[in-house]
Amino acid sequence: MSHDITHNEIGHDHHDHKPKGFVKRWLMTTNHKDIGTLYLVFALAMFILGGAMAMVIRLELFQPGLQFIEPHFFNQMTTMHALVMIFGAVMPAFVGLANWMIPLMIGAPDMALPRMNNWSFWILPFAFTMLLATFFMDGGAPAGGWTMYPPLVLQGGHNVGFLVFAVHMMGISSIMGAINVIATIMNMRAPNVGYLNMPLFVWTWLITAFLLIAVMPVLAGAVTMVLTDRYFATSFFNAAGGGDPVLFQHLFWFFGHPEVYIMILPAFGIVSEIIPTFARKPLFGYVSMVYATAAIAFLSFIVWAHHMFSVGMPLGGELYFMYATMMIAVPTGVKIFNWVATMWKGSMTFETPMLWSLAFVVLFSIGGFSGVMMALAPVDLQYHDTYFIVAHFHYVLVTGAVYGIIAGVYYWLPKWSGHMYSERLGKIHFWWSTISVNVLFFPQHFLGLAGMPRRIPDYSTQFAEFNMMSSIGGFAFGLAQVFFVYIVWKTVRGGEKATDQVWDDAKGLEWTVPSPAPYHTFEEFGPVDLDKMAHGKIH
Amino acid sequence: MQQNKQTVKNNNHKILRRGVLASVLMVGFGFALVPLYDVICDITGLNGKTGVLAAENVTEQNIDHTVVVQFDGTVNSDLPWSFKPEQFSMEVVPGKLYHTEYVALNQSKADVTGQAIPSVAPAKASIYFSKTECFCFTEQLLTAGEKKQMPVTFIVSPDIPKDIDVLTLSYTFFNKNRMTAEQQVAGNASHEEIEI
Numbered sequence: 001m002s003h004d005i006t007h008n009e010i011g012h013d014h015h016d017h018k019p020k021g022f023v024k025r026w027l028m029t030t031n032h033k034d035i036g037t038l039y040l041v042f043a044l045a046m047f048i049l050g051g052a053m054a055m056v057i058r059l060e061l062f063q064p065g066l067q068f069i070e071p072h073f074f075n076q077m078t079t080m081h082a083l084v085m086i087f088g089a090v091m092p093a094f095v096g097l098a099n100w101m102i103p104l105m106i107g108a109p110d111m112a113l114p115r116m117n118n119w120s121f122w123i124l125p126f127a128f129t130m131l132l133a134t135f136f137m138d139g140g141a142p143a144g145g146w147t148m149y150p151p152l153v154l155q156g157g158h159n160v161g162f163l164v165f166a167v168h169m170m171g172i173s174s175i176m177g178a179i180n181v182i183a184t185i186m187n188m189r190a191p192n193v194g195y196l197n198m199p200l201f202v203w204t205w206l207i208t209a210f211l212l213i214a215v216m217p218v219l220a221g222a223v224t225m226v227l228t229d230r231y232f233a234t235s236f237f238n239a240a241g242g243g244d245p246v247l248f249q250h251l252f253w254f255f256g257h258p259e260v261y262i263m264i265l266p267a268f269g270i271v272s273e274i275i276p277t278f279a280r281k282p283l284f285g286y287v288s289m290v291y292a293t294a295a296i297a298f299l300s301f302i303v304w305a306h307h308m309f310s311v312g313m314p315l316g317g318e319l320y321f322m323y324a325t326m327m328i329a330v331p332t333g334v335k336i337f338n339w340v341a342t343m344w345k346g347s348m349t350f351e352t353p354m355l356w357s358l359a360f361v362v363l364f365s366i367g368g369f370s371g372v373m374m375a376l377a378p379v380d381l382q383y384h385d386t387y388f389i390v391a392h393f394h395y396v397l398v399t400g401a402v403y404g405i406i407a408g409v410y411y412w413l414p415k416w417s418g419h420m421y422s423e424r425l426g427k428i429h430f431w432w433s434t435i436s437v438n439v440l441f442f443p444q445h446f447l448g449l450a451g452m453p454r455r456i457p458d459y460s461t462q463f464a465e466f467n468m469m470s471s472i473g474g475f476a477f478g479l480a481q482v483f484f485v486y487i488v489w490k491t492v493r494g495g496e497k498a499t500d501q502v503w504d505d506a507k508g509l510e511w512t513v514p515s516p517a518p519y520h521t522f523e524e525f526g527p528v529d530l531d532k533m534a535h536g537k538i539h
Numbered sequence: 540m541q542q543n544k545q546t547v548k549n550n551n552h553k554i555l556r557r558g559v560l561a562s563v564l565m566v567g568f569g570f571a572l573v574p575l576y577d578v579i580c581d582i583t584g585l586n587g588k589t590g591v592l593a594a595e596n597v598t599e600q601n602i603d604h605t606v607v608v609q610f611d612g613t614v615n616s617d618l619p620w621s622f623k624p625e626q627f628s629m630e631v632v633p634g635k636l637y638h639t640e641y642v643a644l645n646q647s648k649a650d651v652t653g654q655a656i657p658s659v660a661p662a663k664a665s666i667y668f669s670k671t672e673c674f675c676f677t678e679q680l681l682t683a684g685e686k687k688q689m690p691v692t693f694i695v696s697p698d699i700p701k702d703i704d705v706l707t708l709s710y711t712f713f714n715k716n717r718m719t720a721e722q723q724v725a726g727n728a729s730h731e732e733i734e735i
Contacts, residue, residue, distance in 0.1 A: 112551040179558030187550045217562045221569030236573060239656045240615070240713030247576050251569060314583075314662055525543065 018519050027122070030114035032099045033517060037416070038121050039096025040409075044485065046088030046128065047402075051478050053081040058440075058474035060457050061467050074457035075143035076135070082146030086263065087170045088128055090397065093405045094266040095120075095177045098205050101412065102181065104510040104521060105199045107190030107528040112183035120176035127169035134159040145455060147252055148223065150237040150245050154230050164227040171216040178212035181205055192527040196290070197536050199508055200283065203290050204269030207297045211262050214301070215255040222251035246311055253304035261300045263397060264364075265293060267404025268335060271357040274411050275339050276534060277506040278354035279346030285338040286535050292331035292338075299328045309377045310384040318377040325375035329368065336365055351503075352426030356407035359434050360400065367395030370445065385455075388448025394441045399434075406433075406484065413491055414498035418516030421491040429487060432480040439473030507534035583666075605630050606695055611709040612641055618714040619647035620681065625688075634697040636671065641689040641710070645681035652680045652715040655689075657708065664706040667699040678715050 019025045029035060056077050060068050069077070099117065103110055111117045134141040139157025142148070154160060185198070185206045198206075225236040226248070235241025237248045276283045283289065306325045309318060339361050348354070370392040374380050383389060414420050443466040448454075452463045459467065498515040512532050513521045522528075530536030608631055610624035622643045631637050645651055655675040659665035670676075674689035681687055693708070 112547075113555055116555070175558070175562050179555055179562075182558060183551045183554040186554060187547060213558055213561050214565055217565035218569035218572075221566050225570075225573075239711065240654050240715065242656075244576070244580075247573065250576065251572060254569075254572070312662070525547070 028118070030110070030118050031519060032103050032111045032114070032117065033416075033519065035111075035117050035121050036096045036098075036100030039092045039099060042121070042124060043089050043093035043096060043405075044488070046084050046092070047481065048485065050081050050084035050089055051481055053077045053084065054474065055478050057081065058471040061459070062471040063468065064459050064461050064464050066458055069457070071457045072140065072143060075145075075455065076141040078455050079142050079144065079146055080131075080135075083131065083142070084128070085397075086146065086259075087167075088124075090263050090401050090405070091170075091174060092124060094205075094208070094263070094401075095174075097201075097266065097270070097405070097408055097412075098177070098181055100416065101510060102184055102202055102205060103188070104415075104513065104517065105202050105508055106185065106188065106193055107509050107522045108184055108188035109520065109523050109525065110188075111180050112188050113180050116176050117180050120173045120180065123169050123173040123176075127166045127173065130162050130169070131166035134162045137162075147256070148226060148248075149252070150226055150229060150248050153226060160230045161227060164223045167223045168220055171220045174212050174216050178209035178216075181209040182213075185209075190522070190526065190528040192530060193533070193536075196287065197530065197533055199269075199534060200272035200286070200289055201266065201269035204265040204272075204293050207293050208262050208265045211258045211265075211297055211300065215258045215262075218251060219255035219259075222248060222255065225251075246308075249308050249311060250305070253307045254301075256307065257304040258297070258300040260393075260396070261296055263401045264404075265296070267360065267401050268293065270404045270408040270411070271339065271360050273508065273534075274353045274357040274407055275342050275361075277411075277503050278351060278357075279343045279348050280505060281342055281346040282507075282534060283338070284341035284344075285334070288334055289338055292334040295331040296328060299324065299331070303328065306375055306377075306380070309380045322375055322377045326372060329372055332368055336361060336368075351410075352421070352423060352430055353407045353411035355427065355430045356403050356410065359430070360403040360407060363395055363399030363403065363434075363437075367392055367400055370395065383448060385453055386448035387444040387452045387454055390454050391441050391444035391448060394444070398441070399437055409488065411503075412510070413488065414502045415510055415513075415515050415517055417492045418498055419491050419495035420498050420502075421487055422495065425483075425487050425490075429480060429484055432483070433477060436473045436476035436480060440470055440477050441473070443467075443470045443473075507532065509533060583662075604699075604701055605632055606699065606703065607631075607705045608637075608693075608695070609705065609707040610639060610641070611707055613709070613711050615711055615713045618653055618712055619651065620645055620653060620712060622710070622712050631695055633667075633695045633699050636692060636694050638690065638692050641674070641691070642686065643679070643681060643689055643712070644686045645684055648683045650680060650682045652678050653712045654678045654715045655710045655712045657710050660707045660709065661703070664699065664703045667696040667703075668706060668708070669694050669696065675710060 019029070026034065026038060029038075056069065057074065060066070060074055099111060102108070132141075137157075137159060139159060142153065142156050142159050142163045144152040144156055148163070153163075156163075185202060189198070225234070228234040229236055229238055229243075233241075235243040237243045237245045239245065272283055272289060303321055303325045305313065305317065305321045309321070313321075350358075370388065374383050374389065374392060410421060410426055447463055447466050447470075450463065452459050452467075500514050501511050502515060503511070509522075509528055509532055510517070512529070607628055609628045610626065612622045612624055614620050614622045620643055622641060625640045625642055629637060629639060643653070657670070657673070657675050659668045670691060670693045672690065672692035674691065679687070679689070691708075695706075
């Protein structure tokens with residue numbers, strides 16, 4: 001055990017060798033912590049930008065009738081809000097967390113392929129510059145919905161080309177990030193860390209990375225066909241030339257359904273780290289958590305057509321996709337019950353990361369339940385393309401994925417910055433967000449059940465009250481996230497010094513390095529102290 | 540230790556190569572889904588793609604089960620034509636050849652070529668429906684203001700399940716000129732704006 005790395009050794013023997021100057025430090029960096037920071041800052045900027053678009057949508061929907069914007073601009077807002085939030089905010093935020101935390105959690109000195117890591121980040125600002133530039137072009141930004149269904153998407157003027165190439169670049173970035181994660185986890189673990197010693201965040205990311213490699217190329221292929229249909233007179237999706245627009249929907253959702261798990265599995269991993277820390281008990285059912293994650297990932301590939309019940313499908317197809325979809329509730333239920341069992345009889349405290357995680361468990365489950373409702377083919381025909389689906393996917397993506405990310409940021413920010421965030425401000429942010437997010441999205445269930453269609457800038461007057469309520473919740477939630485930016489800024493700038501351990505008894509190798517984490521950690525490739533890991537000795 | 544670092548690096552690059560290979564294969568898989576989709580639609584008759592059934596091979600006629608065939612015609616918004624069936628429905632005996640006609644009228648002041656795309660509903664009936672002769676087999680040119688009869692000869696297979704009493708044959712006419720124009724623009728790499 002002479003190679004055991006203690007934090008003292010790291011603290012004293014290795015000084016930070018941070019390169020000086022913006023270009024050398026950030027543009028050319030190959031350091032996993034710097035790249036993680038870049039990803040997180042980029043994601044936060046996109047989160048605010050996508051949020052601003054959501055504010056425009058809620059402003060227009062505050063009252064029936066057209067008040068502020070043209071219908072065409074409204075369509076651009078709904079489309080771009082989704083693209084920016086999915087590909088610009090949620091996915092890069094998870095990659096940022098992976099960059100920062102995976103090497104620290106498995107005792108690796110850096111990501112496996114550092115130069116590619118730099119490249120996969122720096123593609124993103126260019127991709128989004130291209131996508132956002134369409135706002136200033138003739139015909140405006142893409143307005144046919146983020147799902148890019150032909151023939152509608154083809155009517156968008158020349159933004160089609162920009163959209164397609166931006167999606168290609170985002171895809172390449174994600175695939176490179178995923179390959180890096182896989183190589184790091186499979187090959188860079190400290191020699192005595194086995195697969196079933198890994199923290200759950202690392203496990204969920206490993207599975208997510210495989211999903212990314214499997215589906216992002218299919219999306220790239222599908223949008224390439226859209227591009228050639230638009231500019232090179234192919235007929236993949238053109239009925240007049242023997243193609244079929246429904247084919248696009250199959251291709252898109254073959255990507256799209258695993259994509260929703262790409263956006264939630266790492267959040268499962270984050271709350272699986274946080275809940276044991278604040279319940280002061282080991283995670284209940286660690287191995288079942290790993291298998292449940294793998295089962296969800298497998299099932300995600302064989303259920304895609306439940307997004308297409310209303311397109312027309314034989315009875316056998318509807319039944320198959322309905323039952324297969326409902327099966328996903330089983331492994332997801334395993335996870336929910338494991339989190340609850342972890343808290344059972346624990347000595348719980350309610351610091352900010354724990355509050356966000358608890359809200360995640362409750363509110364994500366609400367989104368899960370409305371998902372099971374929509375899995376039912378006969379009733380889905382009523383819910384399809386109404387505000388019910390909007391409420392559903394915002395419960396799983398905002399109070400699911402985004403809550404998971406915010407929980408993770410509060411949990412690890414002291415380790416990154418070396419400062420404790422203000423517990424008082426964190427709690428204000430939590431309650432402000434959680435109350436407003438329910439005012440924002442819960443009434444949308446009722447609007448959808450009553451028949452209000454999504455992606456329409458106007459509505460009939462019986463929907464007025466719930467829409468006004470939803471808009472007020474929306475403005476409050478949006479403002480709360482600006483407050484979040486302030487909290488993060490304030491914490492990074494200064495504040496109470498964080499200890500190395502940060503949280504009482506929190507398990508994990510990340511707590512064995514100093515706060516803030518030095519520029520280089522675990523440089524001596526050697527065994528780590530398994531007692532410090534949550535699952536180091538149990539299996 | 541140096542040896543060890545080199546091994547780790549080699550293994551990293553091995554995983555990188557496999558990951559890139561897997562991604563490239565998945566792009567190929569995405570494109571392979573296109574012909575696969577057509578094959579599945581042909582076999583199952585999903586999406587209303589009609590079956591192939593040679594009239595000569597059908598000798599028996601299933602007289603105790605008749606089927607009502609409804610005719611429907613629509614025009615894509617790009618095509619300045621009117622198009623409708625002469626007869627809206629017909630009671631047919633499975634196994635027997637029938638003939639009907641649609642009428643198309645070019646309402647514009649230019650010559651336009653159209654292409655009709657057929658579809659049969661319900662989907663499970665489509666493999667039992669076969670056209671032996673159809674205006675949809677070739678593209679149709681209508682000069683400015685021209686009106687034209689469009690014949691279809693079809694047969695419903697005697698194997699059609701008893702629970703199917705009604706099926707609908709529907710055509711959508713698309714503008715073929717529009718597509719060729721785009722093809723030329725793409726071929727000449729012209730920068731002209733294409734109106735869709």
